[in-house]
Amino acid sequence: MGGFIFRWRRPIIIVLVIMVVSLSLSFTARVHSKVISLSNLIGTVVSPASASLTYLGNKVGAGVGTVGQLFTLQQENVQLKQKLLLYNSMKLELSELSQENNQLRGLLNLRTAASGWQLVGASVIARNPDTWLQTVVINRGTRAGVHPGMAVIVPQGVVGRVVAATPVSSTVMLILDANSGVGAQDVRSQSAGIVNGRDPVSGQLTFQLFSHHPDVLQGDAVVTSSYSQYYPPGLLLGQVSKVTQTAYGLTETATVIPAVNFNQLENVMVVLSHPSGTSLPPIYGGGGR
C-alpha cells in the first residue's frame, strides 16, 4: 500500500490540489461576501505597511525616473540655452536693424524734403588716426560726383564738408574740427557769426558772434547762414548751451551743442548741388527764417 502511494504520489498530489481548489472555489463562490470582508480585514491590517511601501516605491520610482531624466534635462537645458542665445542675438540684431532703419528712413525723408537738391548717400568707413583732427572717410568719391567743398549732411543737421576726394572715397572735415569754420546765424535773432570746432573731446562748437551786442540766448537754434562759402543756408548746426563774453568784453561767444551725434555717424548725404535760394523744411533747420 505504502509502495503504491509513494509510486503515484505526484498524480495523487495534483488530483488533491485540484480537488481542494475546486472545493475552495465552490465554497467561496457561495459565501463571497464573507470572503470579501475577510479580505478587507486583512487589507486594513496591512494597510499602513502597504501605504508605506507604496510611498517608498513611488519615491524610489520618481528618484530613478529623475536620474534617468537628468541626461534628457541636461540636453534640453543646452538646447534652451542655445535658443535663448539665438533669441538674444536676434533681439540685438533687430534693435540694430531698427536703428539703421530709422537712420535710413531719416535720410529718405531728407532726400524727399530736399527734392530739388542733388544728394548722394555714403557710409562712413574710417576716422582720422589723430584724435585732435576730426575727419572721416566716406565710401563715395569723384566717380559718384563728390568733390572737395561739398557739404555733408544728415537729417539731424550739418556733418561737415568734403576736403579731399579720390575716385572711390572722400575725406570729410567734421564741423568739430579745429580748422572748421562755418558761417552761421541764430534763428531767433538773426545774429551772425562763425561756428568753429572747439575741442576734440567735449565735441562742442564755439559760435563767435560778429556783433558787439548780439542777441543770443541759451536754447537758440543755430543754422548755416547765406554767407557760408560751402554750406547751403538754413541747415541746422546745433543749439546754444551757454553764452560768454570774450576776455575784454568786446564780443560774445556762445557754446553750441551740435545737432548731429558724431558718435553714431554711419550714413550721410553729400550735397552735390542745390537750387540757389532754396532751403530745407524747418525740421531740418531751414525755412524758419
Add this chain to the structure above:
Amino acid sequence: MWQFRIPTWIVLYLLGLLVQTALLPQIFPIGYVPNLVLPITVIIALYETPRRGLAAGLIGGLMQDLWAGRLWGINALTFALLGYAIAHLESRIARDNVFVPGLLAGLAQLLVVPFQWVILRVFGFPFAWSEFMHPLPVWLLFSMLVTPAIGGILGFKPRYEASRRYARSAR
C-alpha cells in the same frame, strides 16, 4: 628673425592703423579713440638698438601722419623720440613680457600727450590743456593693457635669443 625686418614693422603699423581708424571708433566715443602706433613702437623698440628703435618710431609716426593728412611730422617726431628712448632704456632695465612693456607704454603715453599738446600749440592748434588731457586715463589704461597683449601675440624675442634659436634651427 622676421621681427627685425623693416617690412614686418610696416605691416604691423599698417594693421594697427587700420584697427585704429576703422574698428576702435566703433568702441570708443569720438575724441577718446586710443592710439595703436604707440604700443607697437614700444614693443618693437624694446628688442632693438636705439638707432633702430628711432627708425621704427619714425616709420610708424610717419605712416600715421600720412594717414591723418595734416601736420606731417608731429607723430614721426614723437614716436621716433619714443622709439629711441625705449630702446635706450631697454639695456638698463630688467625685462619681462608683461609688466615692463605695460609700464613703459603707460609712461610713454603720459609723456607723449603733453608733448604733442605743446607741438600742436606751437603750430596753431590751441587746444585747452584740461580738455586735451581728458581722455588720458582711458589711453593710459588702454596702452598698459594692450602693449603686453600685442607683445604676447607677436612673441618678440631679444636679438641674441632669436639669433641663437635661428642658428640652432639652421644647424
